[in-house]
Amino acid sequence: MEHIPVLLKESVDFLLAGRRVVGGEGVLVDATFGGGGHSRSLLERSSEGVSVVAIDRDPEATLRGESLTVEFASRFKLLAGNFADLTELLDDAGIDKIDGLLLDIGLSSFQLEEGDRGFSFQSPGPLDMRMDPATGEPASTIVNQADYKTLFKIFRNFGEEPYAAAIARKIVESRVQNPLLTTRSLAALIEDMVPVYKRSRRHPATLVFQALRIVVNDELNALEQVLNAGLERLERGARMVVISYHSLEDRRVKRIFRQATKGCVCPPRVPVCGCGQKPKVKILTGRGVRPQESEIALNPRSRSACLRAVECL
Ligand SMILES: C[S@@+](CC[C@H](N)C(=O)[O-])C[C@H]1O[C@@H](n2cnc3c(N)ncnc32)[C@H](O)[C@@H]1O
Structure with missing residues (x-):
């Protein structure tokens, strides 16, 4: 690497x-x-x-x-x-x-390639994303505890994600049964939601991961x-x-x-x-x-x- x-x-x-x-x-x-x-x-x-x-x-x-x-x-x-x-x-x-x-x-x-750090939807690992793992909360805390409105604002303001509302709603529904603790579980949820014909060259989870990373690390x-x-x-x-x-x-x-x-x-x-x-x-x-x-x-x-x-x- x-x-x-x-x-x-x-x-x-x-x-x-x-x-x-x-x-x-x-x-x-x-x-x-x-x-x-x-x-x-x-x-x-x-x-x-x-x-x-x-x-x-x-x-x-x-x-x-x-x-x-x-x-x-x-x-x-x-x-x-x-x-x-x-x-x-x-x-x-x-x-x-x-x-x-x-x-x-x-x-x-x-940081991107090491799955354990949780920055990438492509590398399996815990949903963490802290640059300094001793400081602050991992991304999984936000994803599993923030309310719908907060998640929506994070995805819209820090990811400029067009599906911010739908993704936030789906997270709040799914996490009751299955807490989202890994990079792959969050990426799979987003992949399932964004219609294939609407996708660009970019992976559909790119903007949500960017938004979470910005918030986790301020x-x-x-x-x-x-x-x-x-x-x-x-x-x-x-x-x-x-x-x-x-x-x-x-x-x-x-x-x-x-x-x-x-x-x-x-x-x-x-x-x-x-x-x-x-x-x-x-x-x-x-x-x-x-x-x-x-x-x-x-x-x-x-x-x-x-x-x-x-x-x-
Ligand atoms: C794009 S890399 C820099 C690569 C470097 N210029 C090189 O050539 O190898 C960005 C680095 O900045 C660090 N970083 C990002 N935000 C920081 C912050 N607020 N304080 C200190 N380091 C930070 C990251 O941990 C990461 O290692």
Whole structure:
């Protein structure tokens, strides 16, 4: 099993062009270590004066980082934690300003392919989906205990699932006799419901699994928190690069980046600015960078990726 890093060259090129990093110094933060593909490339392609601090909330990911810790001892540190707590994690590590931040959000292939983690409708396993199995409730708790209205809202708001109402109703009916405790039992229930002629190339359970995963891991709040915290920590001339995989994430990235480009927010009739707000960043990527066809052919999981980057002013 391996994880092929997505938009590797593009993301690393952006980060290495940060002002201090070009000069051969600085601290780069890879807040989604995963299999370490991006961290490794950042270390290999930068000079001795540049260090990389990586973060992951999945204890299996932090174990995978041991080889980089040995290989790049003085230049690499791996922290266990949720990137939503970026400020505290950096404070505890004694780091003030940073010279680059990478977020390659979502799941690694390790998480998806390991049935025991419960992320995939294709791999049999318990309906869990926690990135950090020591924190929060597994997906099976929501599926078996939430009422109809809550399930409906989760599938509609976080999956944009067209059959949200019907699937929520069916879950509430079926679980009385047969609690839904495994990935396959939930996937089979959805497969039975969505008419074959309405199906796209996507598996009919894709959006429900996405929605549950977002809620179980509080993913969208964590994303907003790390984007805001990251903007506060970047040095002038430093870059933030975010790779997202679905529109709910990408919309948040776009909104927060756009807000950070704005200067004065006083109403137009106020003659002298009272807010004092200055633009924090400039956007480097316009409509976002997508993987080339050659990358998608090699790694179909990169298909939905969109990279956005900003530079701190
Ligand atoms: C797509 S993978 C990153 C892959 C990595 N860039 C590589 O090349 O191997 C995303 C990783 O981010 C981690 N992650 C997701 N949300 C997180 C959060 N809120 N805090 C910390 N880590 C998170 C996941 O556990 C997963 O390992």
